[in-house]
Amino acid sequence: MLRSLFAFAPMVAASMVVVLLIDPPALTPAERIPTLHVLNRGNRSLATQDLHRAIALGEMAPPPLSVIPRVHTTTEVQPSREAAGVLYTPFQRVAWAAYRRQLINRPLTSTEVPIWLSAPVVYLALRYPPGALTIPTLALVPAGSSTCCSHPQPTLLRPIWVTAEIEPIRRFGAPVPFPDLGLVAAYPQDLLENVIDGFVDIDVVGFYRHESSDGLTSTEMRGRISRTDLETLY
Secondary structure, eight states: OOOOEEEOOOOOSTTOOOOOEEEOOOOOTTTOOOOOOOOOTTSOOOOHHHHHHHHHHHHHSOOOOEEEEBOOSTTOSSOOSSEEEEEEOHHHHHHHHHHHHHHTTOOOOGGGOOHHHHSSEEEEEEEOOTTOOSOOEEEEEETTOOOSSOSSOOOSOOOSEEESOSHHHHHTTOOOOOTTEEEEEEEEHHHHHHHHHHHSEEEEEEEEEEEETTEEEEEEEEEEEEHHHHHTTO
């Protein structure tokens, strides 16, 4: 049985409001990353016209996937054509929900869209690192930065939630993008865009550390995200 994750925080200033995100997935204590996010009400969510556009897109065809290209090494400048993961913005989540409803002849209306579906949060689905036997660690790092071997691993932004379950993807109607899907995480959209703006490109990395002949090493699934990846999802 899925348990919703409630992310909340106390009021800290008159100009700030608490945003309650009632989101998937089923999280165990080990999977939770404790974090407080107090979001300003002015943060971008889907405008009414964008909501209608997303529904119209989903009614016509399956929405296109925004693939995160894989980067095989920290020194690799150009990402490969292989996919490391997929991004889902609020626009895409609504479009997928509309597509699934259209398949059963029950068109989605804007008044039926729940808050969690259109909230200003980006979902990120990432494949398992090669040979991973346990749930990998997740980090956002400047493009080309190593994940070996600081303790704890620095990250540019912590997710609202992260899970190894596939239910968050299925919940809004999208197909599971990879047979080796390893992690699904949610990030505040404005904060993610601000991080990317500060570094041009960032790498999202799922990794695990292990001993090798050269000592402690990090085996990764690394993908590269740019600001245009988020801007083209509308």
